[in-house]
Amino acid sequence: MFRFRNEKNSYELRMTDIHCHVLPGVDDGSEDMDESLEMLRIAEKSGIDRMILTPHYKASHHNASPETLRKRMEELQSEAAEEGIEVELALGNEVMYFSELGERYDEGKILTLNGTDRLLVEFHPTADYMYVRNAIDDVIGMGFTPILAHVERVECMVADPERVYELRSMGCEIQMNAADYMGVMGRNVRKFLQELLDEEAIDYLGTDAHDCRKRIPDVRKCLSDLYDRYDDEYVMQIAYKNADTIFEHKRVRGSETDEQSE
Numbered sequence: 001m002f003r004f005r006n007e008k009n010s011y012e013l014r015m016t017d018i019h020c021h022v023l024p025g026v027d028d029g030s031e032d033m034d035e036s037l038e039m040l041r042i043a044e045k046s047g048i049d050r051m052i053l054t055p056h057y058k059a060s061h062h063n064a065s066p067e068t069l070r071k072r073m074e075e076l077q078s079e080a081a082e083e084g085i086e087v088e089l090a091l092g093n094e095v096m097y098f099s100e101l102g103e104r105y106d107e108g109k110i111l112t113l114n115g116t117d118r119l120l121v122e123f124h125p126t127a128d129y130m131y132v133r134n135a136i137d138d139v140i141g142m143g144f145t146p147i148l149a150h151v152e153r154v155e156c157m158v159a160d161p162e163r164v165y166e167l168r169s170m171g172c173e174i175q176m177n178a179a180d181y182m183g184v185m186g187r188n189v190r191k192f193l194q195e196l197l198d199e200e201a202i203d204y205l206g207t208d209a210h211d212c213r214k215r216i217p218d219v220r221k222c223l224s225d226l227y228d229r230y231d232d233e234y235v236m237q238i239a240y241k242n243a244d245t246i247f248e249h250k251r252v253r254g255s256e257t258d259e260q261s262e
């Protein structure tokens with residue numbers, strides 16, 4: 001494992017990404033296999049050695065079936081191996097919340113993260129807080145542990161961090177995008193994320209990478225900055241420890257105990 005030194009200390013350049021659009025030709029992320037391979041090269045250089053691929057699932061869209069996604073992931077994993085890229089892949093969806101989500105899941109059309117109870121859920125940026133809160137309650141009632149995707153992109157959350165704490169107290173987990181932490185969404189959003197980090201109210205760092213030009217999976221500066229400002233153990237948790245439990249264990253929906261995956 002690489003160790004890097006920033007102003008404060010040396011730290012592990014390592015991350016497990018739970019949110020990215022690296023799978024080719026299935027959503028608004030990577031367009032083709034070449035772009036996906038380039039994204040994996042960027043990720044690997046940046047210390048990312050595991051990625052959960054999370055193509056969008058939106059009720060209003062035509063969504064690729066889990067079988068198609070799985071087949072394409074296997075192709076990508078084997079092409080990556082041929083290129084000597086050592087990034088381990090798993091599969092999930094980023095689901096835009098909708099009221100028939102439970103039915104679609106039961107029909108086998110929606111994927112949780114790596115077959116666990118974790119469901120990556122996104123909301124429209126202008127969604128109303130009561131809508132978000134009721135939706136999270138609904139998802140928890142279905143037996144999932146929701147992970148709120150890029151909390152900083154939901155305006156009602158940025159307007160009042162107390163709402164983040166409320167969702168967490170209900171059992172929701174929180175993901176932030178590395179690029180947004182680095183200021184892509186402006187100073188106000190960065191300040192909001194810093195406040196959440198001070199309270200250790202972020203559970204996962206994600207790239208939400210979409211391509212190899214603008215929204216790229218490069219987290220080097222972000223990790224350096226995080227290790228500079230926050231407790232090392234906490235940064236390791238959000239960079240890879242929490243995500244590794246999703247990679248290595250199966251918490252099946254509705255079960256109380258962790259089950260080791262094969």
Ligand SMILES: [Fe+2]
Pocket residue numbers: 019020021094208
């Ligand atoms: Fe995304």
